[in-house]
Amino acid sequence: MLSKNQIKLIGKLKQKKHRQDSNLFVVEGIKAIKELLNSPFKLYHLYTTESFYIGETLETVISESDLKRISFLTTPNQALAIFEMPEVKAINSNKLCVALDNVRDPGNLGTIIRLCDWFGIEDLICNTGTVDCFNPKVVQATMGSITRVNISYLNLESYLTDTDLPVFGAFMDGDNVYKADLPEKGILVMGNEANGVAPEIEQVITNKIAIPRFGQLQATESLNVATATSILLSEFKRRSIEM
Amino acid sequence: MLSKNQIKLIGKLKQKKHRQDSNLFVVEGIKAIKELLNSPFKLYHLYTTESFYIGETLETVISESDLKRISFLTTPNQALAIFEMPEVKAINSNKLCVALDNVRDPGNLGTIIRLCDWFGIEDLICNTGTVDCFNPKVVQATMGSITRVNISYLNLESYLTDTDLPVFGAFMDGDNVYKADLPEKGILVMGNEANGVAPEIEQVITNKIAIPRFGQLQATESLNVATATSILLSEFKRRSIEM
Numbered sequence: 192m193l194s195k196n197q198i199k200l201i202g203k204l205k206q207k208k209h210r211q212d213s214n215l216f217v218v219e220g221i222k223a224i225k226e227l228l229n230s231p232f233k234l235y236h237l238y239t240t241e242s243f244y245i246g247e248t249l250e251t252v253i254s255e256s257d258l259k260r261i262s263f264l265t266t267p268n269q270a271l272a273i274f275e276m277p278e279v280k281a282i283n284s285n286k287l288c289v290a291l292d293n294v295r296d297p298g299n300l301g302t303i304i305r306l307c308d309w310f311g312i313e314d315l316i317c318n319t320g321t322v323d324c325f326n327p328k329v330v331q332a333t334m335g336s337i338t339r340v341n342i343s344y345l346n347l348e349s350y351l352t353d354t355d356l357p358v359f360g361a362f363m364d365g366d367n368v369y370k371a372d373l374p375e376k377g378i379l380v381m382g383n384e385a386n387g388v389a390p391e392i393e394q395v396i397t398n399k400i401a402i403p404r405f406g407q408l409q410a411t412e413s414l415n416v417a418t419a420t421s422i423l424l425s426e427f428k429r430r431s432i433e434m
Numbered sequence: 435m436l437s438k439n440q441i442k443l444i445g446k447l448k449q450k451k452h453r454q455d456s457n458l459f460v461v462e463g464i465k466a467i468k469e470l471l472n473s474p475f476k477l478y479h480l481y482t483t484e485s486f487y488i489g490e491t492l493e494t495v496i497s498e499s500d501l502k503r504i505s506f507l508t509t510p511n512q513a514l515a516i517f518e519m520p521e522v523k524a525i526n527s528n529k530l531c532v533a534l535d536n537v538r539d540p541g542n543l544g545t546i547i548r549l550c551d552w553f554g555i556e557d558l559i560c561n562t563g564t565v566d567c568f569n570p571k572v573v574q575a576t577m578g579s580i581t582r583v584n585i586s587y588l589n590l591e592s593y594l595t596d597t598d599l600p601v602f603g604a605f606m607d608g609d610n611v612y613k614a615d616l617p618e619k620g621i622l623v624m625g626n627e628a629n630g631v632a633p634e635i636e637q638v639i640t641n642k643i644a645i646p647r648f649g650q651l652q653a654t655e656s657l658n659v660a661t662a663t664s665i666l667l668s669e670f671k672r673r674s675i676e677m
Contacts, residue, residue, distance in 0.1 A: 306661060309649050402668070405671050406554045414664075415545060417660075418661060421664045421665050422664050426672075428646075
């Protein structure tokens with residue numbers, strides 16, 4: 192059985208403000224929930240339909256129709272869990288990290304978190320205009336990777352101004368990334384879906400790089416931010432193998 | 435003014451069967467429509483709201499509420515056009531091409547078409563289980579790239595059995611792509627989002643490759659099919675620059 196207060200709490204967690212006030216966020220689906228249960232993330236409460244009961248202390252069995260009532264998905268997926276947000280750790284500036292400037296699309300942020308995990312990037316730095324990583328659509332898209340990447344929201348301009356590391360950014364007129372020097376330590380900045388990197392961030396970028404376009408020159412639109420990130424991270428990491 | 439027949443025709447074009455019967459498909463939004471008008475694709479009819487009238491012969495000005503009636507989008511975007519499907523050209527087997535086995539997500543197919551365009555891949559080969567490239571969500575996601583990539587739907591297993599080209603596929607246990615021999619001519623096969631490449635397709639793959647994982651080994655989920663395609667195409671094309 193669900194109490195009115197439980198329903199109200201879950202509903203509120205759709206909004207960033209309430210997630211931040213309560214330090215809680217929602218994950219849906221048995222597969223994603225299991226990934227989070229097997230991580231250092233702390234469970235706050237788990238709601239499962241009978242056939243998916245997994246025996247957690249903080250678990251309540253609910254009916255399909257109750258799950259439908261609390262789920263954020265159009266097709267609810269067997270279970271819904273509330274987790275506590277992890278403590279954000281200090282950024283490890285001894286490695287390559289990724290920084291995002293106003294990335295707005297939850298799917299793109301989720302894909303980039305998954306890419307960071309794949310490529311062993313420990314730290315993802317987001318400006319405060321970037322979509323919240325505990326947005327339910329982002330959490331869903333990360334497929335559990337959110338538990339393995341340390342995500343810091345901060346004033347990106349001042350962070351980049353203060354760092355001693357080389358700051359890389361993708362620009363149409365940058366140096367060919369396949370031929371550029373790519374160090375093991377640095378920050379790779381990726382910009383907004385429509386506008387790219389903001390002018391004040393561009394000013395603090397020390398190394399402009401570009402992914403060469405092989406198609407008909409005048410025609411092709413720029414690459415999507417998530418696919419551009421995947422190509423650039425692949426290129427940075429390839430070099431570290433070859434060294 | 436919209437006639438009942440016009441409304442009926444547009445509604446039918448949501449379905450693959452009707453698109454194939456009529457050889458027509460729908461594009462929405464001024465930006466995407468302009469890309470298609472500037473391509474060899476033939477306009478069948480254009481519906482625009484007054485402020486976006488562009489003076490085509492086959493253009494009808496309609497009201498916002500009429501646009502809302504015919505649009506497939508929740509937020510209609512100033513114009514809707516019907517175009518004729520292009521003629522599919524013979525596959526140019528003298529270059530690298532990409533083949534898809536049961537890619538189902540329209541966003542993924544759209545992103546892959548855009549990547550093919552960026553990397554100068556002329557031919558995209560899809561098995562018949564792959565989502566239709568004239569699905570409105572795919573057309574939208576390609577950002578005009580659909581006009582610059584020749585997309586063939588065919589029996590992929592027999593096509594790959596008959597080809598003399600090396601057939602590459604991404605597998606967890608494949609050779610490290612950064613160190614593998616990657617020729618200028620070949621076929622890169624990408625599989626279904628959940629199940630990868632089907633067993634009968636796997637049998638005709640001559641070169642298994644893998645994108646090395648740099649994160650904590652046991653944990654990271656596989657990469658999304660579109661990001662994996664971007665990394666592999668980048669790697670194939672980088673070699674061609676260096677030769």
